[in-house]
Amino acid sequence: MGCAAAGAPAVSALVLHAPCEGRCVPVSEVPDPVFAEGTLGPGFAVVPTNGCVVAPMDGTITHIMPSRHGLILSGRDGVGVLIHCGIDTVQLDGRHLEAFVEAGQQVDVGTPLVLMDLDAIAAEGYRTDVIVVVSEMGEMGGLELLETGDVEAGEVVARLRRP
Known part of the structure; x- marks a missing residue:
């Protein structure tokens, strides 16, 4: 399985x-x-039907967790986003997760970040939800979720409001 x-x-x-x-x-x-x-x-999650996790905004990868289950993406205006692949998947110690980026790398919306083997993760008893939380609001005042239900990778789903 690839990740485009x-x-x-x-x-x-x-x-x-x-x-x-x-x-x-x-x-x-x-x-x-x-x-x-x-x-x-604040944030949202996507219960994935495809294991290709892509960048939800433009920015710089500032940290990748050693087990590849999460990373932090820093964008403009002081916004920092945590992208967490699965629930309790730190216990997998990197199994079933392939990272395509490194700390310090610039990415654009849609850049492949991680490939999750959804079936293997679920077979080990873990949820595969991909969680996006705004851990650093910077100059923004809050998050508004614009879409729920079925979404495609790269679709606009949330907006950060100015205070």
Whole structure:
């Protein structure tokens, strides 16, 4: 299975795009209290139908977790986004996750970040939800979820509002 760049419209620092194809839900519906209660920030999740996880905004990869289950993407206006592949998938120690980027790399919306083997992850008893939370709001004041339900990778799903 490959991971090709998603076709996405021109990006603004104020919008976030779906990181994969699947069903988009508010972060409050993620079955993990750390995410659902907003402890890490506001956001959304996509229950994926395809394991190709792409960049939800333009920016720089500032950190990739050693087990490849999560990464941090820093964009303009001080916005920082955590992209988390699965729930409790840190326990997999990198199995079933292939990273395509490195820390310090510049990416555009739709750039492939990680390929998740959805079947293998689920077979080991883990959820595959791809969670996007705004961990650093920078100059923004809040997040508005624009789309729920079925989404395509690269589709605009949320907007960051100015205070």
